[in-house]
Amino acid sequence: MQATRSQLAHLFRRAGFGALPAELDRAEARGWDATLEELLAGLNGAGAVPPPAGLTSFAEANRGRGNGWDEYVGLGAWWLEQMATTRAPLREKLVLLLHCQFPTAYDKVGYASLMYRQNALFRTLGPGPFNVLTKAVSQDPAMLIWLDTGTDEKYHPNENFARELMERFTMGVGTYTEEDVRQSARAFTGWALDWNTGKFRIYEWDHDYGRKHFLGHVGDLSGDDVVEIVTHTPVSARWVTARLWSWLAYPVAPGDPVVAELVPAYSADLNIASLLRAMLNHPLFVAPVSRQGLVKQPIEWVAGTMRAFGLTSSSFRKEGRADYLHYVLSQLGQVPFDPPNVGGWGDNSYWLSTAASLAQLDFAMTVSQVADLSEIHRQPVALRAEALANLLSIDGWSNATLAALNHVRHLTPELVTLGLVSPEYLAN
Amino acid sequence: MPTPLSRRRFLQGAASLGAAGALRGTLVPALDAPRHPTPGTATPQRIRAAGAAVEPTLVLVTLYGGNDGLNTVVPYQDPAYEAQRGAIAVKADTVLDIGNGLGLHPALTGMKSLWDAGKLAIIRGVGYPDPNYSHFASMDIWQAGSTANDVTTGWIGRWLDATGADPMRAISLGANVPSAFAGARQQASAIAPSSSPYSQLPPGDPAFRSVYKMLERPSHRPSQLELLVARSGTNMLQVSRVVADALRHVPAPAVLGTSAAGYLGQQLAVVAQLIEAGLPTRAFHVSLQGFDTHAGELVTQAQLLQQVDTSVAGFLEAIARSPRGQRAVVVLYTEFGRRVQANASGGTDHGAANDAFVLGHSVRGGLYGDEPSLTRLDVDGNLVVSTDFRSIYATCLEQILGVDAKPFLGRSWPPLGFL
Numbered sequence A: 001m002q003a004t005r006s007q008l009a010h011l012f013r014r015a016g017f018g019a020l021p022a023e024l025d026r027a028e029a030r031g032w033d034a035t036l037e038e039l040l041a042g043l044n045g046a047g048a049v050p051p052p053a054g055l056t057s058f059a060e061a062n063r064g065r066g067n068g069w070d071e072y073v074g075l076g077a078w079w080l081e082q083m084a085t086t087r088a089p090l091r092e093k094l095v096l097l098l099h100c101q102f103p104t105a106y107d108k109v110g111y112a113s114l115m116y117r118q119n120a121l122f123r124t125l126g127p128g129p130f131n132v133l134t135k136a137v138s139q140d141p142a143m144l145i146w147l148d149t150g151t152d153e154k155y156h157p158n159e160n161f162a163r164e165l166m167e168r169f170t171m172g173v174g175t176y177t178e179e180d181v182r183q184s185a186r187a188f189t190g191w192a193l194d195w196n197t198g199k200f201r202i203y204e205w206d207h208d209y210g211r212k213h214f215l216g217h218v219g220d221l222s223g224d225d226v227v228e229i230v231t232h233t234p235v236s237a238r239w240v241t242a243r244l245w246s247w248l249a250y251p252v253a254p255g256d257p258v259v260a261e262l263v264p265a266y267s268a269d270l271n272i273a274s275l276l277r278a279m280l281n282h283p284l285f286v287a288p289v290s291r292q293g294l295v296k297q298p299i300e301w302v303a304g305t306m307r308a309f310g311l312t313s314s315s316f317r318k319e320g321r322a323d324y325l326h327y328v329l330s331q332l333g334q335v336p337f338d339p340p341n342v343g344g345w346g347d348n349s350y351w352l353s354t355a356a357s358l359a360q361l362d363f364a365m366t367v368s369q370v371a372d373l374s375e376i377h378r379q380p381v382a383l384r385a386e387a388l389a390n391l392l393s394i395d396g397w398s399n400a401t402l403a404a405l406n407h408v409r410h411l412t413p414e415l416v417t418l419g420l421v422s423p424e425y426l427a428n
Numbered sequence B: 001m002p003t004p005l006s007r008r009r010f011l012q013g014a015a016s017l018g019a020a021g022a023l024r025g026t027l028v029p030a031l032d033a034p035r036h037p038t039p040g041t042a043t044p045q046r047i048r049a050a051g052a053a054v055e056p057t058l059v060l061v062t063l064y065g066g067n068d069g070l071n072t073v074v075p076y077q078d079p080a081y082e083a084q085r086g087a088i089a090v091k092a093d094t095v096l097d098i099g100n101g102l103g104l105h106p107a108l109t110g111m112k113s114l115w116d117a118g119k120l121a122i123i124r125g126v127g128y129p130d131p132n133y134s135h136f137a138s139m140d141i142w143q144a145g146s147t148a149n150d151v152t153t154g155w156i157g158r159w160l161d162a163t164g165a166d167p168m169r170a171i172s173l174g175a176n177v178p179s180a181f182a183g184a185r186q187q188a189s190a191i192a193p194s195s196s197p198y199s200q201l202p203p204g205d206p207a208f209r210s211v212y213k214m215l216e217r218p219s220h221r222p223s224q225l226e227l228l229v230a231r232s233g234t235n236m237l238q239v240s241r242v243v244a245d246a247l248r249h250v251p252a253p254a255v256l257g258t259s260a261a262g263y264l265g266q267q268l269a270v271v272a273q274l275i276e277a278g279l280p281t282r283a284f285h286v287s288l289q290g291f292d293t294h295a296g297e298l299v300t301q302a303q304l305l306q307q308v309d310t311s312v313a314g315f316l317e318a319i320a321r322s323p324r325g326q327r328a329v330v331v332l333y334t335e336f337g338r339r340v341q342a343n344a345s346g347g348t349d350h351g352a353a354n355d356a357f358v359l360g361h362s363v364r365g366g367l368y369g370d371e372p373s374l375t376r377l378d379v380d381g382n383l384v385v386s387t388d389f390r391s392i393y394a395t396c397l398e399q400i401l402g403v404d405a406k407p408f409l410g411r412s413w414p415p416l417g418f419l
Helices: A005-014 A021-030 A032-044 A058-062 A068-085 A089-101 A112-125 A130-138 A141-146 A160-170 A178-187 A223-231 A234-248 A257-267 A272-281 A298-309 A313-319 A324-332 A354-370 A381-391 A399-407 A412-420 B004-020 B044-051 B079-088 B109-116 B135-144 B155-162 B206-215 B224-249 B262-276 B297-318 B389-399
Strands: A191-194 A199-202 A212-214 A217-219 B057-063 B096-099 B102-104 B120-127 B170-173 B189-191 B283-288 B328-334 B354-359 B366-368
Touching: A005 A021, A005 A032, A021 A032, A021 A381, A032 A089, A032 A272, A058 A112, A068 A089, A068 A112, A068 A298, A068 A313, A068 A324, A089 A112, A089 A234, A089 A272, A112 A130, A112 A141, A130 A160, A130 A223, A141 A191, A141 A199, A160 A178, A160 A223, A160 A234, A178 A212, A178 A223, A217 A223, A234 A257, A234 A272, A257 A272, A298 A324, A298 A354, A313 A324, A313 A354, A324 A354, A354 A412, A354 B189, A354 B224, A381 A399, A381 A412, A399 A412, A399 B206, A412 B206, B057 B262, B057 B297, B096 B109, B102 B109, B109 B120, B109 B297, B109 B354, B120 B389, B155 B283, B155 B389, B170 B262, B189 B224, B206 B224, B224 B262, B262 B283, B262 B297, B283 B297, B297 B328, B328 B389, B354 B389
Parallel strands: B057 B283, B057 B328, B120 B366, B170 B189, B170 B283
Antiparallel strands: A191 A199, A212 A217, B096 B102, B120 B354, B328 B354
């Protein structure tokens, strides 16, 4: 495919966290296919990334060691740095989208080490088959705590995990019956976190080995069987495809025609990497409906800005508070490891409010104070606005934005602040 | 605690400074507002008249997760209650008796006092036909005020669509505006849940803000989303200044800043200050999460209800002495009730009919709606709905916002007598 620089920048924004000018130069020289293949190759990279220093283990935390809250805030900063510095941006983006797909919050889980472990799971298993990933997530300690798996017993199963598995993680609401919820809840009885080891185990005396009728299947179904059944349903293929497309291109329902076009790339072996390749190569991915189809999630906007200016979490300590990134993301409405509930976050207008605008201005002004702006400042005054657009991997400025930027073109920090809160950078 | 003096001084200041003063934001129409004041738009006359005939204010409280109504308003004399709830039944000798065989959860001491004062209405058996057990689908129904899948606007959002463009008309606390407060064209404003005026103000000097305003001018934006970004930015400049001014003039109620009042208290403190300051806002939204008690319900729900009780009772106390506060109405709701029979995790799964609560100094306290039966349940083992939730909305739209409810709810619903 013949690609323009503008299309390649769009690819980097959506399949990553934006591109530096040099990355875009290189992509332009190599073309769309080679650039996309390189992004996809990054999915199969080195695997887990080492945790932040000083993360207290599950066992140590149970002995009262460590400070869970500080470690959770630190873990969020560590993850933002991964996004800002990664050489495999699509993989890091996928980790974020899987957090959106399987939202799990520290405030109930209570162990930063378990949040890290779930994050590592997304990074290593995320690009592979979705049934394998979902099985691992259903046995993931953070998820076990989050949805109360293992607090029940054989004769009075708890429906929380079984319901959300179908409704949020794999199939979508309205695609199963209440009887399916009850039957599959039985299959997860006895599944629990072993609090001595911090690992998953099945307590056999609490597991219901009886016959279950579930989505047309009959038998002594185990929890693993349920995961296999739900992930292989045709509605699941549409649900998973619609969710990913909604975050990468523009929001769609599972019944949208573009979903039907993409599903064949996924349903053969439920491979997420194959689905991502099909999505990013789909003509609609670069069409105006996609180009103008999303407001950046706050985490994307903050991480992309850190990437553009080479900032780390410690860059913000100059502002006098170690937890500045956590603070500003909470004001923006999206804190890593803290989704509001198992439904996760919304999209587009969900991110836009007067409160968010105020927080955006706060972050933008802070960045313009802590970042090294010399690359822009050394440009002739007339070229600074263009240099900023280039750095932020956006196509350029609208006339409305340019008129405002021209008012402050002699003042580089003000110019950068305005660019960061411009509608063309916050959206698209 | 706000004193009558501080409030009066603020209002006098507002009226005498007029359009050139500190309250400019409230006193001039928004950029794209119609020339004629719409219902809810502040005019100097209206603000001056505030002492005589104030308009009521809706304070909508969303409890996310599905609060267990059966353990909130406990039918403790019904033998079926303890039989079904077993270990998580609230003990009969701990409830706060309100008559009719019912008792409030022991954490609700402030609400019990409000009940005794005739200021708490409890609506029984609230829900909608064909209960949906998905948190998100059910919450969407509640926020839309409709069970139809194709209604994406909120019930207050449609009122916003119909009443102009002043961003002060409705305010939600926290970054993300709930769908109830979003219409097709208009969206409520949002502010941080902080009583500090400093934290409500954008950084930068006035010269910078004027350039920012230029940047965020909604016209000339190529895409719908860019236009929405720009409109949020424009509205933010107006809202932040008005809110910060109000917070400077009215102190935060101390009782709402305690750890017992928690995050809900922080939000309601700001709402109390803004009501006392005489802002023209007609609807506020605050929320609390964590009511999805599938496991360990006794401990979790007691903590949450304690927070609700301290903050709601503290809020009504804080606004008790002003005409505006006298006419504020607090409505608490949640997306569904919980299963009558407990599960084995010390919790309850998703259910159907539930209680809703309306509180305020001008509210007619008492029980509304039919008492749900604990023995005649629906096929899934849930309480049967007897009061449609849109009857509550119809009452709020007509008695609080002063409009005919029918256009906003698609049809007419029998109003309830709590106002």
